[in-house]
Amino acid sequence: MTTPLRIAIIGHAFMGRAHAHAWRTAPAFFDLPLKPEVVLAVGREGFKAQEFADTWGIPEISTDWREAIAREDIDVIDICTPGDTHAEIAIAALQAGKHVLCEKPLANTLAEATAMARAAEEAHAASGALAMCGFSYRRTPALSYARQLVEEGFLGRLWQVRAQYLQDWLADPEAPWVWRLASELAGSGALGDIGSHIIDAAQWVSGHTIEGVSALTSTFVDARPLPDGGRGEVDVDDAAVFSSRLSGGVLGAFEATRYATGRKNALRVELSGTEGAIAFDLTDSNFVELYRVADGERAGFARIDVSQPGHPYAAWWPPGHALGYEHAFSHQAVDFVRAVAAGEQPRPSFADAAQVQAVLDAVQRSAAADGALTAPTA
Amino acid sequence: MTTPLRIAIIGHAFMGRAHAHAWRTAPAFFDLPLKPEVVLAVGREGFKAQEFADTWGIPEISTDWREAIAREDIDVIDICTPGDTHAEIAIAALQAGKHVLCEKPLANTLAEATAMARAAEEAHAASGALAMCGFSYRRTPALSYARQLVEEGFLGRLWQVRAQYLQDWLADPEAPWVWRLASELAGSGALGDIGSHIIDAAQWVSGHTIEGVSALTSTFVDARPLPDGGRGEVDVDDAAVFSSRLSGGVLGAFEATRYATGRKNALRVELSGTEGAIAFDLTDSNFVELYRVADGERAGFARIDVSQPGHPYAAWWPPGHALGYEHAFSHQAVDFVRAVAAGEQPRPSFADAAQVQAVLDAVQRSAAADGALTAPTA
């Protein structure tokens, strides 16, 4: 672990914090072939960037992400800014030969996402640069384990997927306006923010691709209080409900909402197959539930503690000691570093993430067409 | 309880049994203004009807339901036969001035259901006859209590409804063919059989009406083993997933399926409002979960044992002693008898049930139109 992997983090809010913690924590618990070092913190407002750098022991700051890309000693550009800036930064970084880790959703529009995926492909051919999108929930051990079981054939033939991402921070109609409610900044609402997570999780865990969606969306409250006493317009979806057809004849039921009163952060995925079923709920994130048809009269959903030897990422504490939300970011860091060291494509690639964006785009088009079945387009 | 209410049960399978048990059990636990007495059991095959009558202490049998209707001493025709026979029997009974309790779904087609609702209205005007459809889950104490809470304003303004009815008896592709898989006999598949329950429950508990649906359905396995070694065609839906718009701007997410591996009988309803949320799962049927926004940092879904004093139908055993599936039928009997004695319309009326049928019909039309938003028609 002597060779360093030098990283610049762009952005220092919620996601910057999660990434900084992960880069520092991952090597203390996992054997890594390269030693990640965050050497530069970038933020538009210098004093905030400095505070972030001080907190995380990052030696230098900049107020311009172009500076990070220009520096020869930096290997990785880690993009933790809002979605409307992803494309420009990521494409520039890739063209400069940097490896890129970009937060989800990959972009705010399908056009941007497609351009980013193309840039990643070209950069890889040109310079060996590698790009990954941060759908961190893939690295929640329970979901990783679910994926592994599916690959091992646990489900038999898959019939159905159901996935929900339920939050409630807008159920109060007087909750304040935030940037996530403006389509210009956020692209879409619940759909892009949390719907993207269940689209990625459902497709990745199941191994099936969404081929068509039929969606209804609602904006329940169209203006919300601003700090100045006025009201800010809401022009994104508050909730999105969509049915889908996946490859192999699988039927999907999806819901993403910020109005599920009492549900703080419930990402749920359930897969129903001929030989078994798998169910996951992020509010019980250290467990996955498994149902085996072969158990006959003794069959029932078994709640598996995924901290046992043999489970993914079981490198932290003894069995039975829970992990939290942030651990998935450390696992993401681990996998990214290992992929870079091996020169292998980390997943989800930008192409993977652009496909999720294409599904989001299809959902929006279907909703605009009152539920007409709509195929994602590349 | 001295005046009898004389009942003929038509049909003696699963539902006949549930009704016979209910008519006999209800008066032992509830004070009733009339004494229900099943005086005639009707079944096409006499020896089966006789066995049924012997089991339940029913004094007479007939192999022709017309005989039941012709008898002057019979007050109530209780229809427990498959859906394709409901309309003919119910309309004849109503026209003869009998009260009618008819199992759900009201009919196999919207046309039949509409005719039945019309017949009920006309019969009531003509003879005072009363008609009710047996959506028995309404009488599960937890759902009754949920309805009561909604009426009391527990939810504030309602934003969303999510409802699932998950079964798994077809997840095995070699499970045998049964009559429920033929549209001619069953009308539709999971949709009419169990989807009708969640449509009724979601609308009734919430007090909001479905105004449009966007649906996808799947038939995963199109032929199944027959006893003779051949295969029977499946021409009904195996699973139906539909989004919906309800009155008052409420958004709905629905799923009915017989392929949810490991889920034996999970009818779930969740309502999300500005002031609270209510969640119910039939696999935990003696409880309802309540979330109160006003509880602030102490808010969480509370699991309420609905056998306490003050809860609906709490006439059985001391608090904390669980009821089962069949108790809802006894409660249905109680409410039917009381309505008849009072000359008041029992609910769900045939009109209520025809409206559910209209939603089922809209779901089928939307599915045929690849998800296009479709309004139920009267």
Add this chain to the structure above:
Amino acid sequence: MTTPLRIAIIGHAFMGRAHAHAWRTAPAFFDLPLKPEVVLAVGREGFKAQEFADTWGIPEISTDWREAIAREDIDVIDICTPGDTHAEIAIAALQAGKHVLCEKPLANTLAEATAMARAAEEAHAASGALAMCGFSYRRTPALSYARQLVEEGFLGRLWQVRAQYLQDWLADPEAPWVWRLASELAGSGALGDIGSHIIDAAQWVSGHTIEGVSALTSTFVDARPLPDGGRGEVDVDDAAVFSSRLSGGVLGAFEATRYATGRKNALRVELSGTEGAIAFDLTDSNFVELYRVADGERAGFARIDVSQPGHPYAAWWPPGHALGYEHAFSHQAVDFVRAVAAGEQPRPSFADAAQVQAVLDAVQRSAAADGALTAPTA
């Protein structure tokens, strides 16, 4: 099912009702070799006995249980009176050659219970009379299934048993005085009333016998409101916590209480063995949880719906349709009738129940001796 088994029910309160319902319901759902018929209802107050008889269609009443025993046409004396009357009635009935079903606890004192067990043995030798004690929870399908699994070796070697029976109807210090709070009438408090259930369940399911107990008990509130405005003395235990040594080196942890705020009726049993574990909670009574060590990294507690084909007493409704509290009484009736028809000893026998009483007695003696390990005595 043509030969009748004629029954007299002594007592018509909560338990009389449960038994009357069971005798009537059991033959409608199960094939029985004899047809149970309740022919006599006995209660000290004639008008109450008559109301009970009317409710349940019982043709005759009496105010004296001796009359029931004297009648030659009565086969079974079903004792549903308070515990202080059990011994006298049961012994007289047995000496008269009647079969006896007696509610739990078998008696209020060990001396009485022992005498009853002896009387049952003698009567069986003399007349073939059979006696059973009504620990009805044994017939909850989940617990019956647990017993079956243990017999099949599911647990491997058993290490530990933990059992709780938690209720809360006395947690309010101003809850009214009732006869269950007087030792003269009730024998003991939470211990005999509900502790007896977990002692029986833990021993029966595990197949291990309690050989010593170390107990602490508390009476938290020593007087409670009477209807007349005065206060009635409480001289029984409100809660009993006891450790125990069972045969085969098994260690047990038990708690019975009426002060477990919020727990309405939580009878819980968990068995921990080398190869598996079994957990049951009466508040989720249609399920049992199973853990199989052999499942390795896929091991977790699986929640089994015990209404599937192959599960005990699965004669009611299709899989996934829940049973309630009262069904265990019907199962008890089924097993009693079958045993009587076969001339075989139904279980729990009076000897089994007297052994439970011996454990209760040991708990009381240990508590009186401040926890000193105390062996049950025959």
Add this chain to the structure above:
Amino acid sequence: MTTPLRIAIIGHAFMGRAHAHAWRTAPAFFDLPLKPEVVLAVGREGFKAQEFADTWGIPEISTDWREAIAREDIDVIDICTPGDTHAEIAIAALQAGKHVLCEKPLANTLAEATAMARAAEEAHAASGALAMCGFSYRRTPALSYARQLVEEGFLGRLWQVRAQYLQDWLADPEAPWVWRLASELAGSGALGDIGSHIIDAAQWVSGHTIEGVSALTSTFVDARPLPDGGRGEVDVDDAAVFSSRLSGGVLGAFEATRYATGRKNALRVELSGTEGAIAFDLTDSNFVELYRVADGERAGFARIDVSQPGHPYAAWWPPGHALGYEHAFSHQAVDFVRAVAAGEQPRPSFADAAQVQAVLDAVQRSAAADGALTAPTA
């Protein structure tokens, strides 16, 4: 946060790792009045200490804890070694005027624990040194919140406490011998290792002190495989079950075991009072369950996500984002640093921890006396 608080960590196994992570992570998420800096890692084997230091960015190592105490620039001695070494190190450190954070259990014997508590008191008087014992679960937000609610009177009068700590790593009789199975090294078995946690948690959350215990313990397997093919003796308890009397007439039920098959790490505490109940399970550690009697017919155990604004330690991520096992160590670091900066006694103090040790000692004496009620002695 400019003034540093210089720390030496003694020990680098499981607990050393947890502490190193906490000292580094706490200041990144919490505002601290002093900046904790681990400046020295101590371990008997130099190469292991060096590896640990490299992992955590600790500048220096030593193989002798006396060196750490001798250094003037070190403020805090953080003891993460096995229990048999705690007393010597802690007392020496305190006498040298160092602040001390010592892992639990405070010591292996009551005599040592008492001496440590005395040393802490004397050192505080002499030099202002502060000493704290690391019962880290107190800082699990859910338990902290439970304590806060109890202080606010949530429970009304407390009747009962039940607490379990269930693990299963010895349920396999062929699981290998480890040092925790030798009394000389570990003091006791499940009792000191995990029983100490529930004793501390139950007393601290409830605010009631254990005044007497009646205990049974078992050693189920008395020898286990050694790496060399031989077998190592087990002379500690495998499981301890004890009833207890707490101050104010509260009754307690406790169990600590390593043989609860399928339970990986289930620390459970439940408190039952006149006005409410609180339940916690470490396997669902981001939630606490609350029952409010005043809610009447709407009362039920509500599952509270304790990551909301207003909840303890809610400084990490947005509401609904789970914390893990290790976060309690960061919270412990936060509270320790704040107490040191303020010159106030951090809790649990050595006196608090010695009282827990006295309870452990009483449990062992009661078990040796076959359950006789035994009072802890100072």
